[in-house]
Amino acid sequence: MERESVAPGACYFYYPRLVCVVGVRDEARGTVNFAPVAWASPLSSDPPLFGVCLSPSTHSHHLVLRTGEFTVNFLDRTQAELAQSLGRLSGRDVDKVAALGLLLEPPESLETPSLAVAYVSAECLLRERHHLGDQTLFVGEVQAVHARTGAFDHEGVLRTDVVSPLLYLGSGRYVTIDATTVTRLPVEAPA
């Protein structure tokens, strides 16, 4: 297969990725700010750590430093416009919850609500942060997970016949998975 060189900054080689909406309390305004990121990853099993990248210029970045916690919320394919609107508006100017009529779900372990429309949300307690290039990686320890009933099977795997998760492709484009292509191979220990 022929291959060609591409400039590192000119190719979204790392997409598609799940759209992850980060929720942070804005105590001064009495609301919760929600912003979509695609640069996010689990980082550890034990303890369960999950990391999200936020630019220091964002309102969310400022709020995470103040509250020391955040929620991560995952959307389905019907919510691409919501994700795009959450990215378009800035929490500095607008209460997105009011502007977009968002329903919140109260927290269970911490103090930050999650997005009720998400098929799954996790409450994260900020453990550390690392400045990496033009972003800050916020590392949260997962304290609680709330899932839409029936969204995950008894092994904790997403039920692709029930949920079509929203993935980002870059440059304003979104896609979901093809549930008919799920294949299962025997699980063994990683090398």
Place this chain on the structure above:
Amino acid sequence: MERESVAPGACYFYYPRLVCVVGVRDEARGTVNFAPVAWASPLSSDPPLFGVCLSPSTHSHHLVLRTGEFTVNFLDRTQAELAQSLGRLSGRDVDKVAALGLLLEPPESLETPSLAVAYVSAECLLRERHHLGDQTLFVGEVQAVHARTGAFDHEGVLRTDVVSPLLYLGSGRYVTIDATTVTRLPVEAPA
């Protein structure tokens, strides 16, 4: 929509994710070790940083510390069994390149080959590492990207009509995207 609590360790809430095969030179054995990870993410645009999580118990972890570089290689949906085999074998015991008959592509900027079968690969120079829970996050600066000709469009977005990327769902299950669901929304600055 009704939701329920799930134990943080019992739910793969963060899948599906792209399968990312990490390649590292094994100079002692004169080969390259390739191991699949799903916990990986871009971390910065400028400089372009990409991070991969590896357990300290793995051979790959040991090798990255020695060589100070790695490649990341992305597979398509037809290569689920290859991903699973790369995870099943350990580079401590087996030369996976020989055992699986892998074709390598020579590096362009660094010294670590990539996997010729991948639709896109990136060469990463190790910049820093962070011990996070039971994993180490290796942060590499992307030095070069090699893509299968025609795999990405002029905006650097994956051509979903050409490539069906391999995503991991957890528990040995793999899936790809549904190219018929791509939607495009106007791009604006993030909040």
